[in-house]
Amino acid sequence: MTVERKQTLGVCYYPEHWPEERWETDARMMAEAGISHVRIGEFAWSRMEPEPGQMEFDWLDRAFETLHAHGLKVVLGTPTATPPKWLVDKMPDMLAIDKDGRPRGFGSRRHYCFSHQGYRDESARIVTALAKRYGKHPALIAWQTDNEYGCHNTVLSYSHAARKGFRDWLSQKYQSPDALNRAWGNVFWSMEYRSFDEVELPNLTVTEPNPSHVLDFRRYSSDQVVAFNKVQTDIIRAHSPNIPIAHNFMGRFVEFDHFAVSADLDIASWDTYPIGFLDRDANDVETKKRYLGIGDPDNQALHHDLYRACGAVRNGEAEGRWWVMEQQPGPVNWAPWNPAPVPGAIRLWAYEAFAAGAEVVSYFRWRQPSFAQEQMHEALLLPNAEPNEAYGVCKQISGELSAIGAVSAPQRSDVALVFDYESAWAWHTQPQGRDFDYFDLVLRFYRALRQHGVSVDVVPPTAEAVADRKLVVVPGLFADNETLVDALVDGDATILLGPRTGSKSADFQIAEGLPPGKFRKLIDMKIRRVESIPPFVDVPLSEGGAFQGWREFLVPGEGVETVRTSQDGHAAQLSQGRVSYLGGRPDPELAASVIGELLAKTGIEGKRLHRDVRIRDNGKVRFIFNYGPETVDVGDVLEGREVLIGQNPLGPHDLIAVRL
Secondary structure, eight states: OOOEEOOEEEEEOOGGGSOHHHHHHHHHHHHHTTEEEEEEOTTOHHHHOSBTTBOOOHHHHHHHHHHHHTTOEEEEEOOTTSOOHHHHHHOGGGSOBOTTSOBOOSSSSOOOOTTOHHHHHHHHHHHHHHHHHHTTOTTEEEEEOSSSTTTTTTSOOOSHHHHHHHHHHHHHHHSSHHHHHHHHTTTGGGOOOSSGGGOOOSOSOSSOOOHHHHHHHHHHHHHHHHHHHHHHHHHHHHHSTTOOEEEEEOTTOOSSOHHHHHTTOSEEEEEEOHHHHHHHHOOOHHHHHHTTTTOOTTHHHHHHHHHHHHHTTTTTOSSOOEEEEEEOOSOOSSSSSOOOOOTTHHHHHHHHHHHTTOSEEEESOSBOOSSSTTTTSOOSBOTTSOBOHHHHHHHHHHHHHHHHOOEEOOOOOSEEEEOOHHHHHHHHHSOSSTTOOHHHHHHHHHHHHHHTTOOOEEEOSOHHHHTTOSEEEEOOOOBOOHHHHHHHHHSOOEEEEOTTTTOBOTTSSBOTTSTTGGGGGTSOEEEEEEEEOOTTOEEEBTTSOEEEEEEEEEEEOTTOEEEEEBTTSOEEEEEETTEEEEOEEEOHHHHHHHHHHHHHHHTOOOOOOOTTEEEEEETTEEEEEEOSSSOBOOHHHHTTOOEEEOOSSBOTTOEEEEEO
16 A cells, blocks of 8 residues: 655754854744654764763753754764764774774764664663654654764774674584585685684785675675664664664665665665766766766666665565765765756755655755864855755755645556675675676666656565566676575566676675576576676677676576677677676667667657656656756657646756646
């Protein structure tokens, strides 16, 4: 059943940064802008406990009451991302250790090791104090655990605590050193172990460590994030029943399994900075130029769909609760270059999120600080407390939302795109080509689907997630997941397997009988060779388009059709019945062509959109977005429907909402 929830705006606020006599004015201005949710507290441990055991919550009590008096709802963050100096001095071995053996010291944030039991206990203590004091406060609307787990490369720690924990984890998984040696192939280079106590962490080796060793360490490290988060959620639920718990994930961040962490959350949220992501992650100069002030048209949307899937994990729901906890309001401070949003971008970003089912879009932050590391990060207010551009945008959006009505999670799509965190770890561990990136590969297929106006569910690699679909796209799934394969065999979906799918075993060994391993149940083929190709060379296909950076040499079996070939004479795409295998990383033209053909084959309605236009259907509303710098006539997708907001032709960086 689809649950409708009111769309609303939020903001991240730091009352400890400003004079207390200012709080009343801030709360009033928030309410006047249509903001209803206010996140506080996530970095304030040193103010909550300035000395060991000396809890000072009076200021936080007053902040709660000030916000509550203006009808604002509080999202309370646990402050464990910023342990105070006295705690680091008390247990200096709580610091994470980087891959070069150096401690990640005090002086910024996230200076702790997930494996350190002493720090886990201290975190439990401060969270317990907060949950007991505020867990039933009438202003409390939600919790946020910690802040941006893993930010600044802090998931992997090579500390003594991590080494001890990893050895224990391995002993439970493998039971005997002989089993571990077989799984890792340790006969190679005389790497065999006689006991688990001989296993070191996979850093400081002369050359690359064993990839099986690395992958297991990444699995262990991800499990520590899950365990650390669960300590907090268990405490909060004990003292603050019925108040939902969120965590704010990040963009293009795959260092731990977000699906696993989300199993202990009620709401998945993420922090979206479209311009920062574009400048940091995009490689194509022309794309950067065209979308410099608004961001990639598909990168933000992919994350919305991914975290919507995370939000569904806890109760096995088809529809997940998710928020944007931090939305970019202006130039940021952390990208190589930090352009300003173009006019319309801030509003468009909010509606792209609401269209994907977000309940809350919360801006980071309320007021731009004049001090410390983030003083160049714009906010809703300028450093002198005057309203900035995004403050006016909040007023505009809050005035428009009533015309659209309640938000619901988008209906379950006929199209599923499988996303797997272990695959990201695997291809980072052994990329075989310097620019091979799992997230980039997934984004190429997602973009092609969006360019055809198709709504997509991004899903984990489980049987339940792919059931009852018409089209399932599986790019780069490293291990031959037998449960998933059997579900695909038993289903009726048209299936596209992308490059590197099923190429390894779960132990990181080449798939038995050659890749794609157990996926050969779906299509009778083998891969005899792969090659990575530098970025100045493409592999053109006879039918148009090209492979970029990666291609595989495919051997079709009996009854398998060769659909596409490279211009140098090798099979590039194979098909057998309802299953296709694409043997390379597609350029945009090839990805769009392959996806278009498969949509037509399955009978899913879709047509190629203007390069800058994207569509998202949500319940009774269709949203149409123009990410480009020119006006576009979108009458062909309006189809005479009632316009709720906006107008056609659709101006640059603008949107239309119509009633379906």
